[in-house]
Amino acid sequence: QVQLVESGGGLVQAGGSLRLSCAASGSVFSINFMGWHRQVPGKQRELVAVIRNGGSTYYADSVKGRFTVSRDNAKNTVSLQMSSLKPEDTAVYYCNAGLDGRVYWGQGTPVTVSS
Numbered sequence: 001q002v003q004l005v006e007s008g009g010g011l012v013q014a015g016g017s018l019r020l021s022c023a024a025s026g027s028v029f030s031i032n033f034m035g036w037h038r039q040v041p042g043k044q045r046e047l048v049a050v051i052r053n054g055g056s057t058y059y060a061d062s063v064k065g066r067f068t069v070s071r072d073n074a075k076n077t078v079s080l081q082m083s084s085l086k087p088e089d090t091a092v093y094y095c096n097a098g099l100d101g102r103v104y105w106g107q108g109t110p111v112t113v114s115s
Contacts, residue, residue, distance in 0.1 A: 002026040002104045004095045009109030012085055016113075020080040022095030022106055030099040034071055034078040038091035039108075045094065049080060063089075085113045 008020040024031065035050035035058075049069035050058045057069055068081040078095060090113050095106040 002028065002031060002097050002099060004097060004104055004106035006093065006095045006106045006109040009093060009111045011112045011114065014085060014087055014113055014115050016085050017081070017083045018085065018111060019082070020093055020095075020109060020111070022078045024076045024078070024097055027099060028076045032098045034095070034097045036069065036078075036080045036093055036095060038089075038093045038111075040091045048093070051078060082111075085111075087113045087115045089113050 003025045004022055006020060006022045008018065010018065012018050020036065033050055033052045036048040037045045038048050039045040046060065048060055048063055049067055051069045051071045059067060066082065066084045069078065071078045080093070082089065090111060092108040092110050094108045097104050
């Protein structure tokens with residue numbers, strides 16, 4: 001099993017930047033991928049970015065060129081650097097990790113972008 005704890009959410013003005021971090025503990029050596037999703041109340045959770053073992057990444061079209069996902073294997077963390085933020089980026093951001101056919105989730109951290 002893996003436990004995930006996010007940090008770094010908050011309030012930022014449109015055009016600003018914010019960095020989210022997620023610390024993993026437990027069976028971290030079995031993790032295949034880590035990533036970020038986000039969810040707005042009343043809507044489905046959507047994929048934001050994923051980084052796989054080996055470093056390959058995937059981004060949702062809505063965040064390409066603005067967000068960067070990175071992973072520090074030594075510290076067992078995954079980060080999401082968010083720039084040029086828009087009000088539509090407002091959501092609760094969830095970290096996740098996949099291993100042994102299961103996906104684990106953090107508790108979420110809220111991000112609010114004011115116009």
